[in-house]
Amino acid sequence: xxxxxxxxxxxxxxxxxxxxxxxxxxxxxxxxxxxxxxxxxxxxxxxxxxxxxxxxxxxxxxxxxxxxxxxxxxxxxxxxxxxxxxxxxxxxxxxxxxxxxxxxxxxxxxxxxxxxxxxxxxxxxxxxxxxxxxxxxxxxxxxxxxxxxxxxxxxxxxxxxxxxxxxxxxxxxxxxxxxxxxxxxxxxxxxxxxxxxxxxxxxxxxxxxxxxxxxxxxxxxxxxxxxxxxxxxxxxxxxxxxxxxxxxxxxxxxxxxxxxxxxxxxxxxxxxxxxxxxxxxxxxxxxxxxxxxxxxxxxxxxxxxxxxxxxxxxxxxxxxxxxxxxxxxxxxxxxxxxxxxxxxxxxxxxxxxxxxxxxxxxxxxxxxxxxxxxxxxxxxxxxxxxxxxxxxxxxxxxxxxxxxxxxxxxxxxxxxxxxxxxxxxxxxxxxxxxxxxxxxxxx
Numbered sequence: 001x002x003x004x005x006x007x008x009x010x011x012x013x014x015x016x017x018x019x020x021x022x023x024x025x026x027x028x029x030x031x032x033x034x035x036x037x038x039x040x041x042x043x044x045x046x047x048x049x050x051x052x053x054x055x056x057x058x059x060x061x062x063x064x065x066x067x068x069x070x071x072x073x074x075x076x077x078x079x080x081x082x083x084x085x086x087x088x089x090x091x092x093x094x095x096x097x098x099x100x101x102x103x104x105x106x107x108x109x110x111x112x113x114x115x116x117x118x119x120x121x122x123x124x125x126x127x128x129x130x131x132x133x134x135x136x137x138x139x140x141x142x143x144x145x146x147x148x149x150x151x152x153x154x155x156x157x158x159x160x161x162x163x164x165x166x167x168x169x170x171x172x173x174x175x176x177x178x179x180x181x182x183x184x185x186x187x188x189x190x191x192x193x194x195x196x197x198x199x200x201x202x203x204x205x206x207x208x209x210x211x212x213x214x215x216x217x218x219x220x221x222x223x224x225x226x227x228x229x230x231x232x233x234x235x236x237x238x239x240x241x242x243x244x245x246x247x248x249x250x251x252x253x254x255x256x257x258x259x260x261x262x263x264x265x266x267x268x269x270x271x272x273x274x275x276x277x278x279x280x281x282x283x284x285x286x287x288x289x290x291x292x293x294x295x296x297x298x299x300x301x302x303x304x305x306x307x308x309x310x311x312x313x314x315x316x317x318x319x320x321x322x323x324x325x326x327x328x329x330x331x332x333x334x335x336x337x338x339x340x341x342x343x344x345x346x347x348x349x350x351x352x353x354x355x356x357x358x359x360x361x362x363x364x365x366x367x368x369x370x371x372x373x374x375x376x377x378x379x380x381x382x383x384x385x386x387x388x389x390x391x392x393x394x395x396x397x398x399x400x401x402x403x404x405x406x407x408x409x410x411x412x413x414x415x416x417x418x419x420x421x422x423x424x425x426x427x428x429x430x431x432x433x434x435x436x437x438x439x440x441x442x443x
Contacts, residue, residue, distance in 0.1 A: 002075030003054035004032050004149050006113070006161050012056070012073070015080040017155045019087055025106045026087070027059040027154040029284045030073065033424050035146035036123045040171070043134040045127070053423065054149070057284070058083065060090045061106070064099040102312040106154040109286040116277045117165040118189045120145065129192055130169055133199050137206075141171030141183075148424055152286040160288070162280035164188065164426065169195075170418045172374070173202050179209040179387070182354050182374040184228065186416045188277070205353070205375040214378045214386040216441065222349030222406075223439035224342055224379075227413035230431040232355045233400065234270075234330050236368050239360065241397075242295055243325035244304035248314045253363045254397070257301045264299040264402040269333040271295060272305070278416055279328040279427040283307075287320035289328075299402070331430040335408025344382040345407070345435055351377045351384070355393075366397040369442075394442045406435040 002008050009030050020026060032054030039047040054073040059066060069086050073079055120126065123145055130143055145167035153159040168186035183202040185195055225233075240246035241253045256262040272293040274281045281289050287308060294302040305321035322328065337345055358370035372391045377384045395404075409432040419425035 001032075001034050001052045001054070003052075003073045004034060004147065004163075005075060006151065008075035009056075009073075009151055009153060010159070012075075012079050012083065013153045016058070016083050016087065019084050020155055023063055024091075025061045025155045027106050027152065027285060029057045029059070030149060030151040031055055031057075031423055032073070032149040033146060035144060035148075035424055037420070038127060038143040039141075040130075040143060041140040043131060043137060043139040045131070055423075056083070058086070059284075060087060060094065061103070062091065062094050064103055065094050065097045066100050066103060067094050067097060102309050104285060104308045104312065106156045106285070107158070108156045109158040109160070109282070109288055111159045112282070112288070113161045114280065115161075115163040116188055117147065117163060120165060120167065120188075121190050126167060126190065129195060133196055137199070137203060138174040139171050139199075140174065141169065142418075143167070143169045144418075144420070144424070146424075148426055150280045150426060152282055152284060154286055158286045160280065160282040160286055162282070162426075164278065166278075166416060168416055168418055171202075173199075173206045175206050175209055177210070179206075180374055181206045181209065182228070184415060184418070186414070186418075208377065208384055209375060209387050211386050213389045215389050216350070216378065216391055218441050218443055220438040220440050222346055223436050224346050224349070224351050224433060225355075225436065226351070226353045226433045227409070227431045228415060229352050229355045230332065230434055231413075231415045231429040232358055232370070233368065233397075234327060234332070234429055234431065236358050236360065237330075237397075238324075238326035240363065241366070242305050242327060243310075244306040244316065244321075245310035245313070245325055247304060248310065248316075251363065252304075253360060253366045254301070255364065256366075256398075257296070258304070260301070262398055262402070264296060264398060265405040266298045267335055267405055267408060268299050268401040269294065269297050271297075271331050271333075272327060272329055273331040273430070274329045276329050276331065276414065276428060276430055278414075283320060283322040287318075289320045293319060296401075327429075328427045329429075332408070332412070332432060334410050334412050334432045337407040337409045337433070337435060339409065339411060342409070342433070342435075343379055343384065346379045347382060348380050350388065350439070351379055361394050367394060368397065369394045391441045392443050393440060395440050399438070400434070400436055404436045404438055406437055408435075409433040
């Protein structure tokens with residue numbers, strides 16, 4: 001696809017930049033993909049879609065005013081004509097807009113090219129492996145694979161290009177009672193044995209779901225949260241939890257940590273770590289974030305994500321976060337709990353594979369609420385006794401990763417973002433499982 005070639009964007013940008021006048025500047029941000037989407041049910045293909053698309057978001061600045069417009073991008077000569085027309089239209093009415101007091105002007109942020117495009121089997125070969133492995137089970141879900149592009153170029157000369165090639169199988173297995181186990185198999189290199197192990201593990205959990213479910217009374221329990229559940233918890237922190245702008249405006253959820261009034265466990269370290277290779281280091285403006293940025297280190301506050309816009313507004317130092325100041329490539333450091341010792345370490349309590357419907361219940365005290373989901377079990381004397389009926393929890397991050405944290409696993413799982421509204425998402429998490437004492441359930 002021509003639109004996914006860096007040369008096509010450079011040619012388009014040069015023509016757009018040539019139209020600018022003395023007091024004008026322009027930043028172009030490209031998002032594109034070449035993706036296979038396959039929907040599966042009962043381990044059979046039900047729908048196949050191949051999607052080739054790209055869009056360019058154009059941020060036009062004149063004086064102290066700014067406006068943005070988005071164009072479909074095909075990588076052909078006609079794109080420039082459409083872009084120049086929109087640029088001229090923007091010029092005619094931008095004068096009616098108010099000035100932006102915290103405007104971030106384009107600057108030269110260097111030139112980089114980062115491509116994580118390991119060779120994968122063909123889509124047909126990967127799909128065949130999935131169908132063969134799951135032929136005897138009731139599997140429903142989505143298999144997706146292909147290339148994703150993010151790029152930004154501005155009229156000051158900076159140009160950043162990011163390309164990744166990956167796949168994911170986001171699936172559920174169902175038994176005759178229509179109880180389900182959730183699974184995710186993903187990566188940027190293919191591992192046929194890993195696929196078999198992944199589905200076999202889900203099958204084992206599903207066999208346990210045939211037992212009668214146990215109703216758990218509200219209260220506090222010793223709980224193990226699997227890496228996928230920890231990843232869901234991290235997602236909540238992107239809703240103002242690690243944003244400097246939100247904390248400056250009074251809407252942040254870790255104020256006590258920031259002000260040094262509270263600490264978390266010395267076992268807990270959270271960082272933005274772009275060595276995962278799942279998200280570009282640059283943001284939509286082309287600013288390049290640190291390759292590694294500690295947010296919470298051994299339980300103590302180190303940094304919030306701070307965009308240049310927030311820095312301009314509150315006179316603080318930027319670390320080139322996105323305007324949303326949300327996590328793009330978070331990593332939680334591992335601990336010492338071995339996989340084979342998890343049930344023994346729980347003793348009597350709960351094993352939670354997944355969580356959903358998470359939200360803040362009290363931002364000021366960093367309390368989060370949500371529901372258990374899929375394969376969650378009651379553990380007695382270090383052994384699985386029964387699946388549980390769904391529970392709602394309400395717990396503070398200061399307890400989960402502070403005084404209640406017993407240990408983290410010595411392994412961590414990488415979970416790529418599987419979002420696909422309008423386009424495939426980039427980014428992902430790397431999280432261990434955690435063992436927590438006195439985890440509170442409300443109903």
